[in-house]
Amino acid sequence: MDEVLTELIARLGQKVPELRLIDEDYGQLEPNSDDQYPVVFPCVLLSAVGVEWADMGIPGPNVQRGTAEITVRLAIDCYDDTHAGSGTTDRIAARAQLNRRVVKALHGYRPKGSIGPMSRVRSDSSTTVYNWKIYETTFRWTAKDDLGKPE
Template sequence: MEYLLSNMVAHIAREMPELILVDEDYGQLENLDDDGQQMYPLTYPAVIIEPSRVDWSHLEGDSQKGEATLRVRLIIDCYDDTHSGSGTEFRIKEREELRHKLHSLLEGYRPLGDGGLMRTQSTFFTYKHGIKVYESLYTCTVTEQMKRGTSYSRTQIRLSVK
């Protein structure tokens, strides 16, 4: 799954330069207040990606086909007061535009030339410290061919009849 991750991180970072951070998800958000946990700081806006699982089935030979599930989280700090009449209501629209741009970039994208990404679920929530999280699950088809470390040479047999 790491090959999916590195491809997607590079793709998003290249196409969305307005993001401050694009990285794999290794618990940065959940450990936001844990000063004892050594991690790179989370800066916003950010996208973190977690390849969470692959359900595999066998093809012929040493090949397998799987359906990969990836969790993509867009994280934005929301320090602006966006109540009616505040003059900063446009920030809500800006967040939605960023979320939509990310989804448009990912939907149908083929990270490995196999099946394109397809969004299957979305969840939006507010987290500690005024952070908005826009989380989507995507699936795509992946194939993997096993490379055997041992090869066997064929022995040629000759028969002669007298």
């Protein structure tokens, strides 16, 4: 399913060009050491694609249907003071709008080899001690793989 990951990275780059980094998520936002991978904002990090497979039985045991899932994290640095009366509360709406554009770029999209389109199934947001706002969205879709097909 690595090919789906690269496909989604390309799609987000095309649909949301203001993202400064779109990459596989391998812990870039997690505090771990002084030699942390440099991240530029806004960025989107995509988890590895997980799939739960089951045999379809037709036309043979080599064809499987799977429920695929990926989590997409949009991270934005938030150094603006957005309290009431600050005059910058519009930055909150701008962050939410960027997240909406990321979600719209993927919800309903049909990756190659899929039976059905991607559907948003869960969303959440959090803020880190580094003043990064993280919007996390999980998408699910149905995939098919024919293991008997020559490569």
